[in-house]
Amino acid sequence: xxxxxxxxxxxxxxxxxxxxxxxxxxxxxxxxxxxxxxxxxxxxxxxxxxxxxxxxxxxxxxxxxxxxxxxxxxxxxxxxxxxxxxxxxxxxxxxxxxxxxxxxxxxxxxxxxxxxxxxxxxxxxxxxxxxxxxxxxxxxxxxxxxxxxxxxxxxxxxxxxxxxxxxxxxxxxxxxxxxxxxxxxxxxxxxxxxxxxxxxxxxxxxxxxxxxxxxxxxxxxxxxxxxxxxxxxxxxxxxxxxxxxxxxxxxxxxxxxxxxxxxxxxxxxxxxxxxxxxxxxxxxxxxxxxxxxxxxxxxxxxxxxxxxxxxxxxxxxxxxxxxxxxxxxxxxxxxxxxxxxxxxxxxxxxxxxxxxxxxxxxxxxxxxxxxxxxxxxxxxxxxxxxxxxxxxxxxxxxxxxxxxxxxxxxxxxxxxxxxxxxxxxxxxxxxxxxxxxxxxxxxxxxxxxxxxxxxxxxxxx
Numbered sequence: 016x017x018x019x020x021x022x023x024x025x026x027x028x029x030x031x032x033x034x035x036x037x038x039x040x041x042x043x044x045x046x047x048x049x050x051x052x053x054x055x056x057x058x059x060x061x062x063x064x065x066x067x068x069x070x071x072x073x074x075x076x077x078x079x080x081x082x083x084x085x086x087x088x089x090x091x092x093x094x095x096x097x098x099x100x101x102x103x104x105x106x107x108x109x110x111x112x113x114x115x116x117x118x119x120x121x122x123x124x125x126x127x128x129x130x131x132x133x134x135x136x137x138x139x140x141x142x143x144x145x146x147x148x149x150x151x152x153x154x155x156x157x158x159x160x161x162x163x164x165x166x167x168x169x170x171x172x173x174x175x176x177x178x179x180x181x182x183x184x185x186x187x188x189x190x191x192x193x194x195x196x197x198x199x200x201x202x203x204x205x206x207x208x209x210x211x212x213x214x215x216x217x218x219x220x221x222x223x224x225x226x227x228x229x230x231x232x233x234x235x236x237x238x239x240x241x242x243x244x245x246x247x248x249x250x251x252x253x254x255x256x257x258x259x260x261x262x263x264x265x266x267x268x269x270x271x272x273x274x275x276x277x278x279x280x281x282x283x284x285x286x287x288x289x290x291x292x293x294x295x296x297x298x299x300x301x302x303x304x305x306x307x308x309x310x311x312x313x314x315x316x317x318x319x320x321x322x323x324x325x326x327x328x329x330x331x332x333x334x335x336x337x338x339x340x341x342x343x344x345x346x347x348x349x350x351x352x353x354x355x356x357x358x359x360x361x362x363x364x365x366x367x368x369x370x371x372x373x374x375x376x377x378x379x380x381x382x383x384x385x386x387x388x389x390x391x392x393x394x395x396x397x398x399x400x401x402x403x404x405x406x407x408x409x410x411x412x413x414x415x416x417x418x419x420x421x422x423x424x425x426x427x428x429x430x431x432x433x434x435x436x437x438x439x440x441x442x443x444x445x446x447x448x449x450x451x452x453x454x455x456x457x458x459x460x461x462x463x464x465x466x467x468x469x470x471x472x473x474x475x476x
Contacts, residue, residue, distance in 0.1 A: 021050050022427060025091035027076060027106060028098040029055040029064050031196065032120070032146070034407055036095070036416030037064050037071070043424060044070035054087055078105055089113050093427050095419060096121075099197075103127060111137055118423045120146025120415050123436060131436040140431055144438040145422045146415035147378065148177035151399075151452070153255075153438060154418075154445035155459055156382055159395060160256060161442060163386050170261050171392065172385030172468065173252075176233060176243040178269025179411050182375035182402045183238070189336045191271035193368045195376040195403075195411045202287055202361045204268065210245035212265040213253075215468060221245055227279040233269065233381050235398050236460070241379065243267035244275050255440065263468065269379050277336045280325055281360060284308040289357035296354040301344040304359050317343055340367055376403040378410040380459075385466050392466035397459045417455055421448050 024040060026033065033053075040051050051068075054076035055061040061073035078084055078098065088094055088109045093116050096106045100121035107130055110117045116139045123143045134141050144150055152175055160170060179195040181187075194201060210221040221229050230242040249266040253259050281287050285308050293299070293307065302317055309320040321327070327334050340363060341347060347366075349359050370376065380399040385392065403409035422439065425431045431444055439445050452458075 021048050022092045023050045024093055025052045026095045027054045029053050029061045032412050032415040033097050035412040036420045039417055039420035041068055078102055085109055088115055091115055095423055116140045116426050118142045118419055120419050122149055128436055134436055135434045138434050140426045140434055141436045142422050145418050150418050152177055153440050154449050157440045157445055159384055168386040168388035170258055170386050172263040173261055174265045174383040176267045176269045176381045178379045180377045182377040185374040189339050190274055192274055193370050198361050198365055202357050210247055212249040214263055216262045227275040230275045240272050241269050242272045243269050277333050286356050286360045289355045292353045292355055296349045296359055297352045299349045301341055301347045305342045370406045372406045374406055376409045376411055378414050394464040394466040396462045396464050399459045418448055421451050
């Protein structure tokens with residue numbers, strides 16, 4: 016196809032998940048007449064991603080500078096925002112004003128949804144939730160749900176889990192975990208309200224302080240056993256997936272077995288709290304930080320107080336996990352000024368859980384579909400496991416970046432045209448994207464299982 020002019024794709028934000036997106040677009044830049052502009056508050060970081068590629072350029076962009084932001088968007092044919100979700104709205108408002116379609120990998124916020132009519136009036140496509148989770152989870156789930164309905168089946172159960180983990184060969188700590196995406200989001204996971212879901216037709220709620228003790232076992236062929244804990248609000252997917260009559264609806268996060276029980280220690284102590292600031296954290300030792308959350312004793316050590324308060328035996332593997340993090344170290348300091356407990360905990364964890372240059376991450380996604388057809392109850396389990404190559408070319412960057420890139424080109428090339436604030440749940444959107452993702456090894460394995468209803472192996476349900 017011949018294009019009348021060079022098409023400029025503006026990518027705002029060049030964080031960890033952007034590398035594979037840029038690679039994908041540059042692979043198509045020559046034959047599709049694309050120019051990729053990478054914009055970030057760190058010009059150096061944007062230049063690093065652009066490299067010396069003739070079709071890529073880097074600009075410094077402070078998104079809080081209105082004129083600078085408008086100028087960058089005005090020069091684009093389509094905009095991709097890889098910024099944290101709270102910043103998308105500024106970009107979105109400029110895109111409406113300047114008549115540019117927008118792609119993000121983030122959940123649709125209330126502010127974004129409120130722009131729907133204005134986006135439609137301009138004939139623009141604002142495609143959101145087109146990364147991994149949300150993104151590939153939506154598309155892969157709807158593909159099976161639509162197939163079951165096409166065959167005359169009725170959905171009874173839908174469960175979906177996703178986890179960003181470390182590949183088995185680089186699983187080198189007792190927690191079986193390393194940070195593969197924003198550490199802050201990991202530390203704050205589950206906060207902001209009770210987890211809500213439906214179990215066999217009954218509404219269930221798990222408050223934050225109980226969240227990490229209500230987990231479900233998941234077995235993935237070739238990779239062993241995992242556990243899943245509930246995401247905050249599964250109920251909204253009844254409307255999104257048109258599952259209003261489903262008996263069980265549950266979405267969760269995947270970790271290796273034992274992670275959640277150990278993480279619960281931090282929750283119970285209050286170390287994940289981000290609502291207030293501590294004093295003197297700049298010079299505070301790890302041991303002093305840990306002691307903040309324990310009662311005073313003139314005789315007992317910090318270690319003994321923690322074990323007694325949380326009833327942890329000395330020979331419990333959970334205790335070894337805490338020791339591994341240097342929580343009782345007197346020499347290491349937090350080094351952050353007036354930090355919140357969550358910020359202090361994040362600092363401690365990043366020292367131990369950051370990926371080394373050659374470490375490989377791993378994405379695991381697991382769907383369960385229970386349905387009735389011709390009077391018979393059946394179940395399909397679908398699993399996807401993707402391993403990264405190294406610290407830069409991660410599975411997380413691949414599974415977030417590729418669907419964003421594919422959707423962007425399909426909008427730019429007039430293949431996705433229905434205007435409005437959208438997510439990828441319709442056949443005409445998810446079908447071609449999933450088909451192209453298969454060429455990159457992003458494939459689900461499906462297994463027919465006996466229908467058991469809600470999983471009886473729930474650990475503490």
